[in-house]
Amino acid sequence: MDTNGGSPLFQPTLFVPHRRFYFARSFSTRRRYCRKILQGVVLVVLLFTIGLNLLFIVETGRRLKSQEEQLQASYPQQHIAFTPSPLPPAGVPVGLSSSGHGGRGLAVEVFSSQSGVEVVIGGATIVDDQESGKNRGIHVVVLNQATGAVMAQRVFDTYSPHEDEALVLFLNMIASGRILIFAIKDEGTFQMKSACRQLLIRLGSEKARNLGWRDMWAMVTRKGDFSLRVPFKAYAEEATRSSEFHAWGAPVRIAVQIPLVSIQESECGWEENEENERRRRFCNRIEGYGSVCSCRDPAPLAFPKTPGKILNYSTLDVPVAVIASNRPHYLFRMLRSLLSAEGANPSMISVFIDGYYEEPLAVARLFNLRGIQHTPLGAKNARISQHYKASLATTFSLFPQADYAIILEEDLDVSPDFFTYFSQTVGLLNEDESLYCISAWNDQGYEQTSADPTLLYRVETMPGLGWILKKSLFQNELEPRWPTSEKMWDWDMWMRLPEIRRGRECVIPDVSRTYHFGASGLNMNAYFQDLYFKKRSFNTLPSVLLRDIQSLKRAKYEELIGGLLAAAEPLDSATSPCDKDFVPDAHGEIYSLYIVMRDSRDFETWLQVAKCLKIWDLDARGFHRGLWRLHIGGNQLLVVGTPFSPYTKYKPSNVSAIYVPDPRRRKTTNTPISVHRLKVNQSG
Secondary structure, eight states: TTTSOOOOOSSSSOOOOOOOOOHHHHHHHHHHHHHHHHHHHHHHHHHHHHHHHHHHHHHHHHHHHHHHHHHHSOOEEEEEEEOOOOOOTTSSOOTOOOOSSSSSSEEEEEEESSSSEEETTTTTTEEEHHHHHHHEEEEEEEEEETOOOOOEEEEEOOOOOTTTHHHHHHHHHHTTTOOOEEESSSOOOTTOOOOHHHHHTTTOEEEEEOOOOTTTEEEEEOOOOGGGGOOOSSSEEEEOOOOSTTTTOOOOOEEEEOOOOOOOHOOOOOOOOSSHHHHHHHHOOOOOOOOGSSSOOOOOSOOOOOOOOOOOTTTTSOOOEEEESSSSSHHHHHHHHHHTTTTOGGGGGEEEESSOOOOHHHHHTTTOOEEEEEEOSSSSHHHHHHHHHHHHHHHHHOOOOOOEEEETTTTTTEEEHHHHHHHHHHHHHOOOEEEEESSSSOTOOOTOOOOTTTOOEEEEOOSSSEEEEEEHHHHIIEEEEEEEOOSSOOHHHHHHHHHHTTTTTTEESSSSSSSEEEOTTTTTTHHHHHHHHHTTTTTSSSOOOOSSEEEEEEEHHHHHHHHHHHHHHHOOTOOTTTTTTSSOOOOSOOOEEEEEEEEEOOOOHHHOOOOOOOHSSSOSSSSTEEEEEETTEEEEEEEEEEEEEEGGGGGTTTOOOOOOOOOTTTOOOOOOSEEEEEEEEOOO
């Protein structure tokens, strides 16, 4: 290591001794000249950038206008009156009419514009979305090809990242033969990549290849069998171009009569049994669930499992509460994962749905699970909080003999050893009164910071995201004090309050047993999911035997931590946590890092270190008495907050605690202890 303190991105402040006045004056003059030169360079770069942007806008507007003129020459705009169809003839089911050839037909009308989308089927308005600022992107409606019934309705904000991938996945999950209706509201192409365009072309679109910024588009088609490699042509399709960068394409209106097939042609010939009867009821009404509705090779709805290494599943009689809303595809994925785990007992699983939504309830019944709908109370975070309270109360009411309950959300995958994990740890809640919960989630468990699926920690923060709760704690302490529906509180943040937690801690794994996959929700979007949840570590091994479970009891855990810190090698306080070689390239070693933490609320340096490590940095989580435990490069790392943590006593006298100031705050000139002050470049 060089004498300058390691990485140039993370240098200690240098204190230059005062020598002579004229040297200082000369240095000050040179520094002023350098600052002026630098400001001039920045100004030139800024003006150059502005010029490029202006040229881009002008050229884009010219190109869009040229494309619009070409489109008008090739595809003259059709003006179709968008009025509801007349009532069908007597004796024909509502929404159906004679096709003119002795068969049945379905009248479909679609409207696409910057301000709204409408879909009218057989005179009945199915979609009428004129609400400003909401549901931007591509609207999709799926109809049954025999009855014309609506089987699915989705909106994909293809202006945003990854939504085109979600659209591709959804379309691939739809059975062959279904009628598909597409319409753009506002903007639907900014993030539409080639794979999505190619799929729309395979579905019969002639316009998808060239759809551009703020173009309007509508299409009605039938999904064919891609395995036959036969191209399909849409029943109707129209598109209009945006004439300039700040404009939208003209509204699109199409009307078409679609021939329907017989009921027999639309249904699968599955073997007659109870499982397939549930499948038939579900698949004849709801679409978008892929192989579970496949006519040729339907996916199983039951998941037989071979016995694992741990035969004494103490969680077999523990009820599982699945907290759900109106995200049925998330619920479907979650339940398949849950039922596939070793030790899953379907009779103990209940799905609690916040509202009277049909599709999530149908998903629960598809798997022959108990589905319970709650009347929503409150709004936003308060509504979620009341849903949790009602679900927990109902769970213990349904299973009065249960001493515990496992709580899961609909947007979580669970590991193969999910129940194995809780079977081995649930006893700690009875044996140690200082414990608050057992969780399957590690807030700091990322691919680069966790590695050992057999290892457990104690933490002061309640992680949630797959956890087990003691009934006595809920009924005696939490339920009577639960926030009312008028309070806009997050239930989990409330449970972390010191006056609620009362000094108790939760047990967590080094490698999480749940994985958060949901990219949409009240407090979630695709960007946040990618940034903080996508690269989480997740155990995929079955029947993992946990190590030293008894060492998680309070007194023994203190002995364990003391032994680890006594054996740990302190890291160089002049090396940046942002450096790749921050933790030496070794394996199986134990290292310690001492950072400034003045009191129980001082997480300034920790949050900057967390940014360097690319882990959760929005608030401080996953700590025990001012200590964080991580796995980096196959080595254990213990981060100690000094002087607050009682583990400060293990800091060698020749080691300085590092202090990394938050760049958004005013610099602190004095610290109460001897520290190594560091400046960090976190852009990398």
